[in-house]
Amino acid sequence: MARRAGSADLPLHHGRVPAWLGQRMARLGAVITQAIVHHYGRDEFLRRLSHPFWFQSFGAVMGMDWHSSGITTSVVGALKRGLTPLSGELGLHVCGGRGRHSRNTPQELLDIGLRTGLDGTALGQASRLVAKVDSAAVQDGFDLYLHGFILANDGKWVVIQQGMNGQNRLARRYHWLSEGLKSFVESPHSAIEGQRGGNIVNLTDARAKASRVSQLDLLHALGPDGIADEIRRLKGKPATVAAPPDAPFLPHLIMPEHHDVRSGDVMIRRLHGALAAAADRGPKDFADLLLVPGVGARTVESLAMVAEVVHGAPCRFADPARFSLAHGGKDRQPFAVPLKVYDQTITVLKSAMEAARLGQDEKLEAIRRLDAQARQMERTATGPDLDTHIARERQRSASYGGRSVFGHEKDMAPPATTTARKG
Structure with a gap:
């Protein structure tokens, strides 16, 4: 069976990603994908994308709001x-999206099938079944x-996939x-993310097999009208349902x-490890980069945080907020997006990938060493x-080309410090 990786609570946020960030997210997301495929295949x-913790961290390192539902739409779009x-080089194709784009998925899969020899009709059917299970078989109010x-x-x-519960202002990602x-109707999910909001009718759970069979038996025995009569007869009476066995523990x-x-959102020793590794490995492996004034x-x-997204094990992504410290956030939290830094990160990664395609892995290996050093130094590093x-990042934000949906930092007053917030 497909594995379930965990769950998460996602506040529902609205708004659009500005073009200046969306374009950069597309470039950074593409080069991170290239690096992962190059190193690991x-x-x-695909396994990384199915892991909800990694997915949230992936979006955070690209400058999206680190905790909100908007990461899903923006990452898929990017x-x-x-x-x-x-797609020709990597053999990867991204279909669907939000709203009307999601309804185009079956046709997109047919078109890809014609180009690749895959069965686009069967893939389109899989797309419809997945959507049907999460909209009908999992009745969770989203x-x-x-x-x-x-x-x-x-x-x-x-x-x-993602659903929303507008009344509770929550989102759930699947x-x-x-x-x-092996089955679309029994324990098919790799993970379900979202705020727990009461009882959920999940007919895809392995423990619901008897219920699925009984429902079919009822349909055959009573027919639709008979079932409707039974519902009307029972309406208003409490149902007696046996408590299911405990579900396996999931993160x-x-x-x-x-x-x-806030401090509780970040594993500070890992941040210190990344900062220490950058100071230690930078002069050795990125000497040319360090000649660039200011950035x-x-x-x-x-790069140390991006390297962790490329090379890190699943257990290292339990604090997605930490990855927002690479390139900030579009809403000026934790600080405005440092465009000069962001662009340099993309440039270094693209240069490394271009060299690797020619059989020269030295630059990519330097990035891998940066990640390895961060893990080693986090045991003892302080900061x-x-x-x-x-606060230091915000003080330097204008010199780094800081920008948010509110404008350029050079034209803005400093944002409030986090120490003033409680709760």
């Missing part, structure tokens, strides 16, 4: 824009509004992974309501507390 990239020109289907040339795929999938990522990044050393710090680190 396409299958591993991958679609960034990977479509590389209405689907996003459907992203990421397909590899060998026919393996990941689906990422992850599907075709690897190991649960709770994304808080507060928008600012060189800061870019190496961002500023989170509020001090964020």
Whole structure:
């Protein structure tokens, strides 16, 4: 059976990603994907997308709001824009999206099938079944509004869907992974993310097999009209339902309501490890970069966090907020997006990938060493507390080309410090 990776609470946020950030997200998402495929293969990239903790961190390192539902839409959209020109090289295709784009998925899969020799009709059917299960078989009060289907040339795929509960201002994300999938109607999810909001009718749970069979038996015995009569007869009477056995323990990522990044949201020793590794490895492996006035050393710090997204094990993504410290956030939390740093990060990664395609892996290996050094140094490294680190970033934001949906930092007053917030 497909594995379930965990769950999370996601505040429902509205708004659009500005073009200046969306374009950069597409470029950074594409080059991170290239690096993962280069080091670990396409299958591993699909597994990463099916992991809710990694997915949230992936969006945070790209400058999206680190805790909100908007990461899902923006990451799927960025991958679609960034990977479509590389589909021939990588053998990866991103279909669907939000709203009307989600309804185009079956046709997109048919078109890809014609180009690749895959059975586009069967893939379209899989897309419809996945959407049907999460909208009908899992009755959790969330209405689907996003459907992203990421397909590899060998026919393996990941689906990422999201539903919203407008009344509670919550979102729930669902992850599907075709690897190991044997049934669409019994325990098919890789993960379900979202705020717990009471009892959920989940007919895909393995424990609901008897219920599924009984429902079919009732339909055959009574017919639709007979079932409707039974519902009317029982309406208003409490149902007696046996308590199910305990579900297996799953990691649960709770994304808080507060928008600012606070000390409880970040594993500070890992941040200190990344900062220390950047200071230690930077002069050795990124000497040319450090000659760039004003942004060189800061870019190496961002590269250390990007390197963890490429190379890190699943257990390292329990604090997605930490990855927002690479490139900030569009809403000025934890600080405005440092465009000079962001662009340098993309430039370094693209240069490394271009060299690797020519058989020269030295630059990519330098990035891998940066990640390895961060993990080693986090055991002993010390550094500023989170509020001090964020305050320092905000002080330097204008020199880094800081920008948010509110404008350029050079034209803005400094944002409030996190120390003034409580709760």
